[in-house]
Amino acid sequence: MNEYKVKILSIENVTHDVKSLKFEKPDGFSFTPGQAADVAINKPDYLNEKRPFTFTGLNEWDHLEFTIKIYNDHNGVTKEIGYLKTGDELIISEPWGEISYKGEGIFIAGGAGVTPFIAILRELKSQNKIGDNKLIFANKTEADIIRKDEFENILGKNFINILSDEKLDKYAYGFITEEFLKSLINNFNKKFYLCGPPPMMDALGKILNNLGIKKNQLVMEGF
């Protein structure tokens, strides 16, 4: 697999623990929205520490973008990514991954699991094809919601938030349950896109199975 050394062009704080990194796009590089790459920081101690991150920009941009949750509670790669500056370098692989757009449906994300859906929904919006796609986004608190204003703009009433650790009138509270999905979805004959931490993926797998969702309706990846 080819690898590409790319310079970071800019860094933006998206939430209190999520950063967006814009970086150089190698000549001829393209990806399918939803795909990720293996990424290493181009510093001697980190060259063998590859971690997957999802491209969240549009192919038509002249640069690439990652949206990365920084885990400061242990000395992993994302903590080091939090210290990177403009001009530092990443080494990225060719794009790969299970998630791509397969038709109108319900996107269900937990935390940083929303990144493949940022790319897909941005692309649909840019093509005027957003249709009746819905995003159900589970987070701990409102401050954790990634790209809230942009999703509101793209999806309007089809952007649904649920918070597990903060009770607010404007959002649902708790975890995603069968009842919660039944209250939001009137047609279960659509695609279901799932991405989030493994415990959430396990729970949702069971819930969707109970609701009669078939394997060929599911597009999913655990983070």
Ligand SMILES: Cc1cc2nc3c(=O)[nH]c(=O)nc-3n(C[C@H](O)[C@H](O)[C@H](O)COP(=O)(O)OP(=O)(O)OC[C@H]3O[C@@H](n4cnc5c(N)ncnc54)[C@H](O)[C@@H]3O)c2cc1C
């Ligand atoms: C296909 C794919 C695409 C992905 N895309 C994205 C993306 O676009 N954006 C994004 O933010 N993430 C994404 N992820 C997740 C991302 O790869 C991980 O968050 C990242 O690899 C964590 O690296 P790390 O070295 O910081 O943590 P690691 O050391 O690799 O630890 C992994 C996880 O274990 C936990 N953990 C491990 N050790 C400790 C400890 N001592 N204390 C507390 N917690 C601990 C943390 O929760 C951490 O998430 C993606 C994952 C996959 C599979």
